[in-house]
Amino acid sequence: MIINCIIIEDEPLAMERIKSFVLKVPFxxxxxxxxxxxxxxxxxxxKKTDLLFLDIQMDxxxxxxxxxxxTKRPQVIITTAFDKYAxxxxxxxxxxxxxxxxxxxxxxxxVTKVYDQLLHVENADSKNFIFVKTEYRLEKINxxxxxxxxxxxxxxxxxxxxxxxxxxxxxxxxxxxxxSKQFCxxxxxxxxxxxxxxxxxxxxxxxxxxxxxxxxxxxxGFYKIIR
Numbered sequence: 001m002i003i004n005c006i007i008i009e010d011e012p013l014a015m016e017r018i019k020s021f022v023l024k025v026p027f028x029x030x031x032x033x034x035x036x037x038x039x040x041x042x043x044x045x046x047k048k049t050d051l052l053f054l055d056i057q058m059d060x061x062x063x064x065x066x067x068x069x070x071t072k073r074p075q076v077i078i079t080t081a082f083d084k085y086a087x088x089x090x091x092x093x094x095x096x097x098x099x100x101x102x103x104x105x106x107x108x109x110x111v112t113k114v115y116d117q118l119l120h121v122e123n124a125d126s127k128n129f130i131f132v133k134t135e136y137r138l139e140k141i142n143x144x145x146x147x148x149x150x151x152x153x154x155x156x157x158x159x160x161x162x163x164x165x166x167x168x169x170x171x172x173x174x175x176x177x178x179x180s181k182q183f184c185x186x187x188x189x190x191x192x193x194x195x196x197x198x199x200x201x202x203x204x205x206x207x208x209x210x211x212x213x214x215x216x217x218x219x220x221g222f223y224k225i226i227r
Contacts, residue, residue: 001027001115001118001119001122002027002028002029003027003028003029003050003051003075003111003114003115003118004029004031004047004048004049004050004051005022005028005029005030005031005049005050005051005052005053006030006031006032006033006034006040006043006044006049006051006052006053007019007022007030007032007033007034007053008033008034008035008036008037008040008052008053008054008055008058008063008066009033009034009035009053009055009079010035010036010055010058010059011055012035014055014079014100015033015035017101018053018079018107019033021104021107022053024104025108025111027111027115028051028111031043031047031049032047035058036058036059036060036061037058037060037061037062037063037065037066038060038061040052040066041066041069041070044070044074049074050074050075050114050118051074051075051076051077051111051114052074052075052076052077053077053079054066054067054076054077054078054079054094055078055079055080056078056080056082057080057081057082063078063080067094072221072224073093075095075114075117075118076093076094076095077094077095077096077097077098077110077111077114078094078096078097078098079098079100079102080097080098080099080100081099081100083099093172095110095113095114095117096109096110096113096114098110117176120176121176121180127143127179128142128143128144129141129142129143130143130177130178132158132165132167132169133167133168133169134165134166134167139165139167141158141160141165143178143179143182143183143193145160145161146158146159146160146183146193146196147159147160147161147192147193147196147207147208147210148190148191148192148193148196148207148210148212149171149174149190149191149192150189150190151171151188151189151190152166154168155167155168156168156169156170156171156174159210171185171188171191174191175191178191181194182194182195184218184221184222184225184226185218185221185222186205186212186213186214186215186218186222187212187213187214187215187217187218188215188217190212190213192205192207192212193207194225194226196208197226200214200226203219
């Protein structure tokens with residue numbers, strides 16, 4: 001598996017160092033380098049990008065702002081000289097956080113983690129079932145039976161044909177587990193099965209008897225997928 005990546009870094013020396021690391025790794029394919037986030041966003045909207053090496057403290061448009069503006073995020077490895085953004089970075093579900101100056105060995109730990117995660121997602125796309133923990137057992141879920149998944153406080157409710165299953169599994173865990181070609185996050189509280197959508201009107205999805213809202217955060221990514 002080849003991982004297509006870009007570097008977003010406004011310090012020339014730091015960019016060259018990260019670039020030299022990337023070029024040493026056989027499974028990384030460097031598409032482009034950017035010294036600002038605005039150009040990088042435009043690039044990721046037109047070119048398939050699997051991984052961002054992202055500096056945080058940049059003039060004008062910070063790395064955090066860039067992450068918050070992306071509706072469908074690639075994997076992200078933050079590269080920064082400041083540790084104060086670590087918590088915010090992990091809130092935004094980044095894969096790793098590298099503090100400058102970092103070694104090639106530490107860099108390899110981060111990109112290997114990304115490789116493993118993407119390989120897991122790739123394998124998930126061929127699945128037709130998953131297991132979820134509910135109460136004291138693991139319940140097998142046939143994916144062709146899933147209508148949608150709904151957030152209910154600390155729980156997620158999996159709506160199936162004729163039954164419901166409650167679990168503490170998080171939406172992030174579901175997004176890692178479910179095939180991306182079959183399921184899509186459309187709201188902070190909903191993941192829908194694309195093949196179960198009956199119609200869409202005024203940013204509301206009808207599945208069976210339910211109307212599910214599409215939020216601003218996920219609208220662009222959802223419509224891009226269904227088109």
